[in-house]
Structures are given as C-alpha cells and as structure tokens.
Amino acid sequence: MDMTPKLAIRLNALALYAVSAVLVLAFYWQLAFDELPCPLCLLQRVALTGLAVGPILTIRHGPNPANYGLVIIAALMGAAIAARQILLHIMPGDAGFGSAVLGLHFYTWAFLCFVTAILAAAVMLTFGKQFGPQPESRRGSFESLAVCLIIALTGLNAASALLECGFTGCPANPVRYELLN
Amino acid sequence: MEFFIAFFNFALAMWLAWRHEAPSAVYVFFAGLVFTAALYLRHATDALPLSF
Numbered sequence: 154m155d156m157t158p159k160l161a162i163r164l165n166a167l168a169l170y171a172v173s174a175v176l177v178l179a180f181y182w183q184l185a186f187d188e189l190p191c192p193l194c195l196l197q198r199v200a201l202t203g204l205a206v207g208p209i210l211t212i213r214h215g216p217n218p219a220n221y222g223l224v225i226i227a228a229l230m231g232a233a234i235a236a237r238q239i240l241l242h243i244m245p246g247d248a249g250f251g252s253a254v255l256g257l258h259f260y261t262w263a264f265l266c267f268v269t270a271i272l273a274a275a276v277m278l279t280f281g282k283q284f285g286p287q288p289e290s291r292r293g294s295f296e297s298l299a300v301c302l303i304i305a306l307t308g309l310n311a312a313s314a315l316l317e318c319g320f321t322g323c324p325a326n327p328v329r330y331e332l333l334n
Numbered sequence: 335m336e337f338f339i340a341f342f343n344f345a346l347a348m349w350l351a352w353r354h355e356a357p358s359a360v361y362v363f364f365a366g367l368v369f370t371a372a373l374y375l376r377h378a379t380d381a382l383p384l385s386f
Contacts, residue, residue: 210356233374307344
C-alpha cells in the first residue's frame with residue numbers, strides 16, 4: 154500500500170477523532186456520574202491534548218517526521234503519568250480510583266491509549282513516501298472538523314479544570330467544583 | 335489553576351499549529367510539556383509518597 158501525503162493526512166485526522174472520542178468519554182463520565190478527575194487524571198487528559206499537536210501540524214503543513222516525534226514525546230509523558238497511577242493502585246485488594254470500564258480503570262485505559270499512540274506514530278514513520286512532494290490543498294472539511302473538535306474539547310477541559318480546582322492548587326481527591334461553592 | 339494553564343497551553347499550541355507557522359506551535363508545545371512534567375513531579379512526589 155502506498156502511503157500518499159493525502160492518505161497520511163486523512164489518517165492523522167482520524168487520530169484526532171480518536172483522541173476526541175477518548176476526551177468525550179472522560180467528560181461524559183465526569184458529568185453523568187459526577188466523578189471528578191483527580192490531579193493525575195487531569196494530567197493524563199493534558200497529555201492526551203498534547204497528542205493532538207503533531208497531527209494538526211501534519212494536517213496544516215503536511216507530513217513531517219518531526220510531527221510524529223511530537224506525538225511520541227507527548228505519549229511517553231502520558232504513559233509515565235498513567236503508569237504512576239496504575240502503580241499506586243497495583244497492590245492486591247486495592248479498589249483503585251474511580252469507576253472501571255470493561256474491567257479496567259480509566260488510568261489503565263489511558264496507558265493503553267498512550268502505548269497505542271506510540272505504536273501508531275512509529276508505524277506511520279515507516280512509510281517514507283508520505284514525506285514526498287505535498288499536495289496544494291490539504292484541508293478538507295473532514296480534517297477541519299477534527300481540528301475544531303479537538304481545540305473545542307481542550308478549551309472545555311480548561312474550563313472544567315478551572316471550575317473544579319478554582320484559583321488555587323487542586324485537591325488530591327476532589328469531590329466538588331471549587332468555583333461553584 | 336495549574337491545570338487550566340496546562341490545557342490552555344496545549345490549546346494555544348493547537349491554534350498556532352493551525353493558523354500560524356510550525357515553529358511557534360512547537361515552541362509552545364515544548365513549554366507545555368515542561369509545565370506538565372513539573373506538574374507531574376509535584377503531584378506524584380510532593381502530594382503522594384514515593385519510594386524507589
């Protein structure tokens with residue numbers, strides 16, 4: 154299969170939709186079940202938003218190995234944070250933090266997402282033809298919508314974090330929105 | 335507040351990547367990464383007990 158620049162850009166847009174889906178699911182759980190994210194959970198969301206910068210650069214400026222490097226760096230950071238939280242609750246008998254989805258807690262799913270992102274970026278790097286001559290127009294509505302969606306979700310997360318933590322440090326186990334009390 | 339800044343930083347990096355030249359977005363991305371690492375160290379070591 155030839156990895157043309159156009160196909161690579163389409164795959165990067167799909168990656169943005171995947172990151173958006175993870176953020177939407179986390180948001181849904183936060184609002185529907187009133188489960189406020191802990192500081193390490195918020196940091197994993199921050200790292201998830203960091204994953205999006207590389208694909209946006211690819212969509213806007215064309216495929217470049219450095220963009221996949223940004224994805225790998227952000228994913229390594231996120232995986233380190235998620236692994237830290239997994240290790241906090243790894244002892245037998247520990248109930249873990251928050252709800253479990255399909256048997257795994259959110260931080261474990263986050264770790265798997267970050268590992269998947271590293272693998273996906275590494276696989277994309279093996280297709281050298283995408284780094285050839287670039288097409289003139291790279292932005293279709295599919296790609297533009299993906300970028301708008303992830304920027305909007307990051308803004309919503311910023312607002313949510315401000316509501317939850319207020320203007321001071323975030324509590325280790327938040328149970329209420331500080332700015333709403 | 336610190337998490338608001340971290341999210342805002344990456345939102346800014348995304349906007350710069352979309353609307354401006356790549357280097358400015360990359361600089362802001364790395365600033366956000368350093369800030370996130372600092373937050374990680376603060377919340378994983380100061381507030382929680384670590385033993386290696």
